[in-house]
Each structure stands twice: as C-alpha cells, then as structure tokens.
Amino acid sequence: MPQNFIACDRGQTMLLPPDLTDWVPDDHVVWSILGAVEQMDLSVFYGAYRENGQGRAAYEPSMMVTLLLYSYARGNRSSRGIERACREDVTYKLITAMRIPDHSTIAEFRRRHEKALGELFSAVLALCAEAGLVEVGVISIDGTKIRANASRGANRTYEKLVADILKEAEETDRWEDGLFGPDRGDELPEHLRSEEGRRAAFAAAKDRLAQKAGRGEEPEVARIEPDPEQFSATRGWGRRTWHREAHKELLRRREQAAQPIPAARPARLLEALHRLEENQQVEIQASEAYERWQAERRAGGVSGQRFGMPPKPYVPPAAPEGVMNKTDPDSRMMRTQGQPTVQGYNAQAAVTRGQIIVAAEIAVESPDFGHLEPTVSAALRELENAGVAQRPETLLADAGYWHKKQIENIASDGIQVLVPPDAGLREGARPGWDEGMYAFMRRVLASEAGHELYKNRKQTVEPVFAHNKFNRGFRRFQRRGRAAARSEWRLQAAVHNLMKLHSHWLDPAIA
Template identity: 55%
Template sequence: MARDFVSCERGQVMLMPPSLLEWLPEDHLVWTVLGAVDQMDLDRFREGYRLGAAGRAPYDPAMLVALLLYAYARGNRSSRRIERACLEDVAYKVITSMRVPDHSTIAEFRRRHESEIAELFDQVLGLCKEAGLVSLGVIMVDGTKIKANASMDQNRSYSGVVREILREAEETDRREDELYGDARGDELPEQLRTPERRRQTLADAKRRIEERKGRAVRPQEPEQDVEVDPDLVLGQGGKRGGRREWPRVARRELESRRERQAEPILRDREDRLFQALGRLEENHRVDVAANEAYERWRSSSRDTLGRVMKGYSKPFVPPEAPDGAINLSDPDSRVMRSKGLPHRQAYNVQTAVTEQQIILAAEISLTAADFGQLEPILDRALAHLSRHGITEPPEAVVGDAGYWHTRQIQAIADRGIEVLIPPDGAAREGTRPGWENGLYDRMREKLTTERGRTLYALRKTTIEPVFGQIKYNRRVDQFMRRGRAAVHSELRLVAATHNLLKLHNHWIANTA
C-alpha cells in the first residue's frame, strides 16, 4: 500500500527569507545571552579601536562578547571549535548574524581584552542581583584543582634551564656526555658557578640566540635590589618561626607583587627559557635577602629586659645557584595533587558561593593547600557585593577543615560573621594534643548543634555541585590558556557563564 511522506526538498528556494529571530525558540539560551550583553557596559572593550580608519572594519565587541559568553556556557572554549560552530551551528549563526569570525580573531580578542573579559563576571553578578538571585545568608567557600595547560615533563631546575639555554646557543645535537664529559650532567658548568660569570655567560648565550633569529639584541636588564621589611615579617610570625619563616614571608610578598603585576607567558620557547631563568634568580635573591635580614635582626634583637638575645644562629651560606624548579610551558602553574589523583601541573581555584549556587568570587591560588585562603576569598566576595549595593555582612561563612586558620577565623568573627569550619579533618578520631580549649572546643561544639550540622551540610548541596557543573558538565577540567593573568581571566569568564546559566533558568521559570 502506497504512503505519502512529507517531502524533503533541500533545493527549494524560499520566496521570503526567514528572520534570524525565528530560528530559535523563545526560551533558548542565546536570547538570554544577547539580552544580558545589551545591559552591559562595554565601553572599555571599544577603547583602542580607531573607527573610520583604513582597512577592514573590526567586529562589534558586543557580538564577540556574546559569542564568548555563549560558547563558554556550552563548554566550548577552543577558538577553532568556536569558529567551526559559527559555520555549522544555528545558535552561533544567530549571535554572529551569519558571520564567521576567524579563530585567530577570536583568540586575539580574548587575549587583547583579558582584563575586560575578567570584569564581565562582575556585570553578570549585578544582573543576578537585579533578578533577585543574590541573597546574603550563608556563604560557602571551597577550592578545587584545575589542571594547567602544561606538562610536568616541562619542569626544570635552574641548572636544567641553563643547560637548555646553552644548548640553544650552541645549536648542536651533541650527546650529554660530550657536553659534560665525565660529569653527572646535573651540576652547573664551571663558568656558571659565580653570579658574575653566570650573568656574562648567559648574556652571551642570549646575544647569540637573538642574532641567529635576526632580532635586535636587547640590553640585559639590571638586577633589581631586593629589600625585606623586618616589621612585615615579624608581623606575620617571623619571630616565632625563626630563620625559616623569613624567606617564606618574603616569597609570599614576591608572589603578591607578581600577581599585581602579572606578565604574559611568552610564546617563543627560547624567550620562555630566559623568563623562567629570571624568575628562579629573583626567587634566589629574595631568599638571600631574607636570610641576611634575619641575621641583622637576630644580631640586634633584645629580650623583654633589654638584653641581647642568647642562642646560636648558624651563619647563612647562600647556595651556589637558585634552587627549586619552574615549568617552562606555564611558569605560574604549580605541581599539585587532588584527592585520589596523581600529581599534576595545576592551579588551585578558590570560590565563594551563595545558597542559590551563585558564584560571588572566583580566584586562583598558586599554593596547593586552602590554608590562608579563607579571608582573601571572603573579602573578594564582599567587595563584589558592595559594588552592587549589598553592604551588610553575611550571616555565616562555611568551609572545610583545610581553611582552618586561627587568626583569620577570629578576624572574621570580630566583624560579626559566624564562621563554621571544623578544626579537624573528618578522618581524625579524637582531637589533636593541646587543642582542648578555646576556639577549637567552641568550634567543635558549634558544629555538633542542630544549626551547625544544618549549615555545614549546605556545602554538599551548594558549592560541591557548582564544581561538578563546571568541571564535568561543561568539561572545564583543564585551563586552555597559560599564565596567571590569562588563567584568571579564563576562570572569571567560566564563573560568569555559570551565573548566566542560573540567570537563564530563573528567567525561563518566571516566564513559563
């Protein structure tokens, strides 16, 4: 028996071309993204464009911002995949009005507007607040490791970086035994065992590399003097921690400065070698300066009775060369380990989340532990909220045992914010010796109350699902970009699109 089928005439010409507005249903995410972008202030994106200049006109930044927001919301972070989607996917075609930006254009826009893209997070948070999605009750904080765009095989010690530079300068394929003779191969060459000879040898190597590439030889930047403020160190526990604490505090200050003045990761491998070398040498200078500052303080310190402090301080002998290691692909990344996973190059992502799973702050940390991150991430969340008129303190802040930091917990409590953080890990039976009184006991008692158990249990239904949605549903289990500033921008864009998805679901639920 014959049947009639609905015809499928792909060559049929349409008399009246359909409008782009008819291509997608009204509840599609694209309309939420475009509506959000229409309400954003994008003036900073438009700065720097010379309108009316000769040559091809640039794409409207509003279109590229919407394209990135939608792509990241769908878990698509590759500029090449975004370009292909603009060619094949109807939703992307609606955003770009049928245009297909080249992947290099998308990547350059993302790189050029790194800081502006990071600030989109704050604007999306403002839209969430206007929609009534941001309420200050309980704030949950937690951290998760996200793999860096770098391999652990690219970690090098100072001597390893030097050897690669010298090999590049020599342009040979000689075997290591020919390079080092009977030596082990991991020690510094003779001409690099003093700072002066190191600088001269490496400057010569850099000159030869630049000349081979046909580039102008750039003058070597002079080493900056490093000063360590004793008052700063003593204020952060340097007196109690002794000599070891002084370099630690000095290194933390160095990392804070690097965060404020984050430099991009260079594309050329040989340039990255010298960039890595410079960082290791700067670390070395800070360590030396901190130890020398400690010895000066120790020699002039007096006890409460005004007497010179007794005790023997072993003289500091600077190491022959900088110690530690650095990754050549992403020098800002660190070797970290997540529970149940092997060591890997990663960043520690710190977040603060509301009970409605709205991200209030998203930052990166270069230390694997969450210790010391409680107050910084809370302050960042409150700063974002204050920009949108929310200035009252939250009811409570909740975190896991990794955030236990006595000074920070007390400082937050003094601001009228309740803190719920267990002083012991879940696997510990009993308490640690000497922890029976004071803040530890009060916190343990608070967590055993019905209110304490209820608030602490919120972590499992708020912040942990946020990580699941980001890392597994949207496949953000590795950063695409490299360097502290670029990774921070990428993280903030991921967090912005997470909030945008929450806003979309809210709008759909209220218009259904």
C-alpha cells in the same frame, strides 16, 4: 500501495530567504545571553578602537562578547571550535548575523580584551542582583584545581633550564658538526670541560637568547626584607620562618604585578630562569636580615636573657633550588584529592545558597590554607560593586581553610565563621588543639543548629564546580599566566551566573 514517507529533497529552493529567528525557540539560552549583553556597559571594549573609524573594520565588540559568553556556556572554548560552530550551528549564526569570524580574530579579541572579559563577572553579578538572585545570608567557600595550559613534564630545575637555554641558543647542526666533529658526540667540547668555560658559554648563550626573545636589560630582582613584627604570631623564630615570610611577600608582589606570559619560547625560558634566581636572591636577603635582627637583639638584649649561639652565616646552594615550569612559570604542581597531581592553579569561589558565584579568584598555592580572608574580601568587594547592600551573616568552609588569625579577623567584622579545625579523621584532637577556639568551633559544629547550617556547604559550592568542570568542560585554562587564568576563571563564573539568570527568566520558581 507505495510506502509513505515525508519527502526529503535537499535540492529544494526557498522562495524567500529564511529568518534565523524562526529557527531558534523562544526559550533558548541564546536569547537570554543576547538580552543580558544588551544591558551591559561595554564602553571598555569600544574604547579600545579608533573613534575616527580609520583602518580595517572590526567586528562589533558586543557581538564578540556574546559569542564568547555563549561558547563558554556550551563548553566550546577553542577559537577554532568557535569558528567551526559559526559555520555549522544556527544559534552561532544568529549571534554573528551569518558572519564567520576567523579563529585568529577570536583568539586576538580574547587576548586583547583579557582583563575586560574577566570584569564581565561583575556586570553579570549586578544583573543577578537586580533579579533578586543574590541572597548572601550564608556563603560557602571552596577551591578546585584546574589544569594550566602547560604540562607537568615542562617543570625544570635550574640546571635543566640552563641546558635548555644552551640548546635553544645553538642550532642542532652547528652543535653536532661544529663542536663534535668526528667524535662520537656524547663528550663535552673542550671549552665546556671547566667550570669557568661552562659559565662563559652559558652567559653567551643567555645573551643570544635574550636578543632572540627581544628582551632588553635583565629584569630587576625584588628587594624584600621581612619585618618580624608582621609575623610575630608565626610559630618559630628561626631562619626558615624568615625564608617562608619572604617567599610569601615575593608571591604577593608577583600577584600584584602579574604580566602576560611571553609567547616566544626563548622569552619563557629566560623568565623561568629569572624566577628561580629571584627566589634564591630573596632567600639570601631574608637570611641577611635574620642575621642582622639576631645581632641587634644580642646588642640590646635584657640582662639575663639567653639567646643561645649566634646563627651560622647562611651559605646559599651553588644553584637555585626547586623547579619552574618553562611553559607557564606562574603555574604550580597541585595536589588533588584522589587524583594525580596536576600542573595548574587553585581556583577559589564564594557561592550563595542559590549557587550564585559572588567571588572568583585564582591562587598559585595548592592548599586552601590562607585563602579564606582574601576570598571573603573579594566577595565583599564584588557585592558592593553589584549594588548589594546585604552583608554575609555566615561563612562556611572545609577544614583546609582553618586559619585561626583569619577566622578571628572575619568574625570581628560581624560574620559568623564555621570551619572545622580538622577533617575529623582523628580519634582525638591534636596536641594543643583541645581548648580555646578549637574547642568552641567543635561545640558549635556538633550542635543541632550548627550541624544543620554546615551541611549546606557541600550542596552549594561543590555542585558549582561539578557543573563547570564536567558539564561545561572547564578543566583546563586556554591561556597562560596568572592574569590570564584569573580572567578566564571569572569569565567562566560569569557564564555560570548567566545560566542561573536564564533559568530564573524562564521560570523564577525553578531558578
């Protein structure tokens, strides 16, 4: 008796064409994403195309949005990987109706609708609210470091950026043959052996590079003059305080006016160079303002008040200090706990007890210090847009968020804040941290009710980061620049909430 196997005839033809819907189970997540997109207002996407239909036909925006949401849910964020899946995966074929968008089309759609894709977060949050998943009695806030689309090795000092610009402006053959000639090749040409010659050569190279990059006039340097009334509570009144406050204001302005990072390497080099020069100019402005402020205090001082010696005039360094990444000038070196430093962004999230993300923002500062109030404000704004009338009652965050003024501001808005003053590694309190709000917060956290409430923080917000970074592979941004990173982080947060919504639709008891 022959062996008994089920026949496997790959040449077997079908009498009728297959129906893709028969090949995908009813409880598959693709159906939930298709259903969610049908309920979204995608007018912003459709409004970007000609109403008269002229020109080459484009893929339906609803199909492309569904394709990106499903791809991110599967941890597939590469445009080439998405194109490959459209050829090979039946669920992708179901989304695209058997069509195969080219990877360049997918990448261009993501670039063109960058802001609108990030705003899908608000649309998904509204769907979660309608399903009753957004319970905001207790909210936890935390941050995680996500790598930028840039290498740590691309960080450059001002001098190295100048060298890169010179190298970019001169072709290798012309440099070796025209400048070095018969020499060994490692000595400087005659016109680069003096400081004046180097400056002239750099200025000429910079102009050639600007023309190559298509840049017009030099971008303006921000004018910033710190107001001491705005940082009167800051410890110290010296020049460093003015520098620090001016730099904060510069970062705030860059955040508000965040622009896409140029794709061309020459333009990126010039952008990185400009930012280092702008940093130095803002420091000079802050020093001048500080010296004027000191002079005014002395001129109108109260009799008997001592001011000490007048400040010495500020002498800026010969070249701007610090480093800037020439691939993604918005990104920064980020310290991570127990891991090597990464070139990236600090992704902030506010999460409910049900692990629904209610705010997703991006910061360029590595510490979480200073991000408590902005993240809470973002959460309140998102909840209002989603139609959630309930306001958070309690806010949980780790010791990195301890900021006395911000905690007071949030508490004055009727929200209880639980943030440890320190990480608990010290045997005693820091000097001056043993009374007032510090002592009160320690007492609250040491109480039975406070302890029970605060222990929910880890099991709400940290699993959200774990799911997205390790299960969905979201460890690195695909696009460059702060605006693009924020849009992508919000899109990933929307996908996370969609997965929660899918679980709820399957079985509300396990959502």
